[in-house]
Amino acid sequence: MIIKCGLSGIILVLLTIFSVNISVGQQDLGKIKCICIDAGHGGKDPGAVGTKAYEKNIVLSVALKLGKLIEKTYPDIKVAYIRKTDVFVELEERTRIANNHKADLFISVHANALDIKKNPRNKYVKGMETFVLGTNNSEHNLQVAMKENSVIHYEDDYSMKYEGFDPSRAESYIMFSMLRNMHLDKSLMLASMIQDNLVKTTNGVDREVRQGPLWVLKDVAMPSVLVEVGYISNPEDERFMASDAGQTKIANGIFKGFQSFKERVEKKVALNIERAVAEKQNEKNEQVIHESIHQDFPVYAIQVASAPTQVKKMSALCPGTKVYELKSEGRFRYYVVPSAEYERVKVDLQKVRGKVKDCFIIAIYKGGMISVSEARKLERK
Secondary structure, three states: OHHHOHHHHHHHHHHHHOOOOOOOOOOOOOOOOEEEEEEOOEOOEOOOEOOOOEHHHHHHHHHHHHHHHHHHHOOOOEEEEOOOOOOOOOHHHHHHHHHHOOOOEEEEEEEEOOOOOOOHHHHHOOOEEEEEEOOOOOHHHHHHHHHHHHHHHHOOOHHHHOOOOOOOOHHHHHHHHHOOOOOHHHHHHHHHHHHHHHHHHHOOOEEEEEEEOOHHHHOOOOOEEEEEEEEOOOHHHHHHHHOHHHHHHHHHHHHHHHHHHHHHHHHHHHHHHHHHHHHHHHHHHHHHHHOOOOOOOOEEEEEEEEEOOOOOOHHHHOOOOOOEEEEEOOEEEEEEEEEOOHHHHHHHHHHHHOOOOOOEEEEEEOOEEEOHHHHHHHHHO
16 A cells, blocks of 8 residues: 555655646647547446436436537537446546547546435535546545545556555545646636536536546546536435436536637637737838838837947847837937837837836937927928
């Protein structure tokens, strides 16, 4: 067991287990092309068991309904299923499937449960919660992780395969404290949107977004969430989740959350592209104006520095902004945002002052410096 192998052994195990594969998937999401849907448990692993229903059957139906919604609404998005039938899939294999498909998102569907024999009042606990990979080991989050990670016990030689990790022992979860979720921000955004829409669509109890040490999310190289769609240990939740109407509402709620996430992410990417194109065009326009300073019309700009000798590293004078050079009256003058429009330069002045405190507007005419007032008079002629 991991708690018996000493400090050096623990470090070796941590380095072996938690080498995160970030070569697959995307650091920054662009257009979503593939989503991987994981129906938890399956086959010889029933998952949580209610009075009549099995978790493995509920989540498989929800996963298939969710996949069909995505395929119908977005034919250009590939949907990769971890399982489409009642079969057992090992945790590491679920990760491998998602990464091999180079999925942009990973959604794992589960149902929760509490031990009613241990505490009869547990049957009153109900609602939905969405998890992301994290180390917030509150008592509840740890119990959920232990339940979901216990699927390992159905695998052959699990002790060897998972380097001594025992999902039933709290001590084993020390290794998760070394883990860094490379996609935490996007995962939290996806989780929040799924949770909000799931609760609204089903009128269910909101048990919020949480973080937990969930093995199935550990090595997926993409934003990922695990959705607990209800408590099978609660009679009302069980009836709802076991019904076709309930499963349809649950799938619709998760789909609406995915849809909101997709629109937000892709809109942001589109805006970034538009901004980059606009900035490139502005730079081209500025270059044209800069090359026209010897022509018969005034040019306005913001001077950020001047020196008796030439500055070699011009970019350092105003970081992030194209800097131009003009030799006039025996000095080298350095300016930014050249334009034939005085009002535009006036607006840009406040932005540039955030980088260069002592900057000011100058006017250039026929390759030499003139006062701004003279330039304005020339414009009116």
